[in-house]
Amino acid sequence: MSTKRSLYLPRRQVIRGILATAAFGATSKLWTGCSSTPEGASGPGGDASPTAEGGKPIVIGFIYNAPKDDYGWNQAQATGAAAIASIAGIKIVEQESVPETKEVQEVMRNMIEQDSATVIIPTSFGYFDPHVLQVAKDYPEVQFFHSGTLWKEGLPKNVGSYFALVDEGQYLAGRIAAQASKSGKIGFVGAKPINPVLRNINSFMLGVRSVKPNVKMQVIFTGDWSLPVKEAEATNSLVDQGADVIAVHVDSPKVVIETAEKRGVLSSGFHSDQSALAPKGYLTGTMYNWGTIHKKYVELLKSGKTLMNGGIxxxxxxxxxxxxxxxxxxxxxxxxxxxxxVEATKAKIVDGSTVVYTGPIKDNGGAVKIPGGKKYPVTAQELTQIDWLAEGVSGKTS
Amino acid sequence: MAAEALGWWGVPLGIMAGTLRGSAPFLFVSLGECLTEKSGKINLGLEGTLLTGAMSAYAVSYQLKDVVGPGLSPWIGVLVAGIAGMALGFIHAWLSQQPKVNDIAVGIAMIIFGSGIAFFFGKPFIKPQAPQLLTFDLGNWSSLPQVQSALKISPLFLLGLIIAPAMAWFFKSTRWGLFIRAVGDSPDAALAMGVSIKKVRMLCIIAGSFLAGIGGACLSLYYPGLWSETISSGQGLMAVALVIFARWNPIQCLWASLFFGGAQAIGPALQSVGIDQGRYLFNAAPYVLTLLIMIITCSPKKTLSGAPGALGTIN
Structure with missing residues (x-):
């Protein structure tokens, strides 16, 4: 407890330290200066199309905002990445748990500079604006495929979006839930009352009601994308209220599916395949096949097509x-x-004779939201404006 | 299968069940922090300890399930969680007792360090399912499945229920308890008694962190029963604040933990019967209530009653 002997630094040592730091700083700066020019940004003269010239692999960088084996959104994306990892001439680099902040810009720059990635696939919604747009401006020869629907005309040429719409899958899952439910009450654990979640709920409910029009659904919003205790609490409350099928839209459905299994009720998952978590109660769930899209991209990339030349x-x-x-x-x-x-309905959806959003559709307050005779395919712009819950769902959006 | 809907009865039942399920982590962390603060040091790092405990318990339970069987492996996990907590506690105790070191600053560093360790080593354990701790089914007398499920009580929770009064007794009636209180209230007097301040604080912080580590095991091996990076969602920090709320009294720590555990269930329970209006307010209810209680019980004329005298002073 003697406070007199504080850290004593001789003057010479301090000077030596400063000199050493300065020398290190200078050399390391020179070092990156040397290597980044030939590897990273190729000069304006060189054609920077990422074709596999001379056996040099196309490096694709995947960025996730959480661990990639969370049984959720990120796992679905990582499964898609794994689907193309083994293709000859493709090399993938991945980084997990990257927050939707400036950090993602650093990660993208590192992938481009150090791993010489020519294609970046940022998989989280919030990466897009301003981070992807910012980096895309600095690297006009690198292509960015963002997972979302945010691409608009007028954005940098080297930015694109890919997305899968889950409405039809949730419609089918809803039909399955309706047929499997005995109590006629379905629970839904959602994160936030925003458009993608509301669409998910509504599609599920439209599926349910296409089989049993009297089934009721209770929604609980937990308030955020990942709140394990709240999610478990919500599932328990829904089961207490007699729900015997629990559907879910949060980042990782693991808690909800496991809790439902413990309570002995059925569950319907989302994002990826959770059947291993609940061998008794799991019904099914919509899962993304990002691999299909990624494989298509790879094919186009290998044949020399790019976003910039309009080939993709x-x-x-x-x-x-x-x-x-x-x-x-x-x-x-x-x-x-x-x-x-399910097979029959799926066939009808594929050939277009069944459309999920076919009017008349009322919201849960009784107001007609989609008038009779109207049919909206899943890609319709109108559906991105949904801010209501369909008839039969109890819950509020605000 | 759920027999029938409970309707409005589901709300008190849900909150009661949520209390029994969700308060164990609060209880363990706040008891650990109570012990630590009684000795005159603050350990904010228990949030990191909680995460490390949750991760190590889950990891050990998963890794050992084939070696010792799924019945025993979670218990070894609980023990390892405590030991991992002790290791973090030792770092905090050692650092925060260096001359002119602020224990709050060290605590914040330990939050980051503890959660970083947990996230780093926890990566491979997000996906697998680890065997869970057994539960005592105290609800078999009831024919309602909802009640049966609500009364599945974790032995760890019962252990916490025992530790709280035991700790109160320990502070009040034992020689060692007196040493801790003396070190926390008046280090000079303790020194004059011939008690080593450093040793007492070291042991208190390590023991407190052991409890916090076990709190983490409650999260990952009982409820909600998985390892994810967001599993604690700030519960460790809340529990540290609970100690102030509970006026450094272990028994009141118990009530406060039950209150906060139950509060987590208010929002979902009300939504499940269709009350959606103001759900953000319900979710914030425990914080609002805490603020109110703090304001009502505070007085400008005296310091907080029960606060250890040396708390927040620098050696």
């Missing part, structure tokens, strides 16, 4: 017909009769 569309979007989404492994509660119904 700036907006790639689709649903069940394009195989961008599919249903996860069916659980034991899905009987053969239900499976047959």
């Amino acid at each position: 569309p700036h907006q790639v979007i689709g649903g069940i017909a394009e195989d961008y989404i599919s249903l996860a492994t069916f659980g034991p509660a899905v009987t053969d009769a239900i499976k047959k119904d």
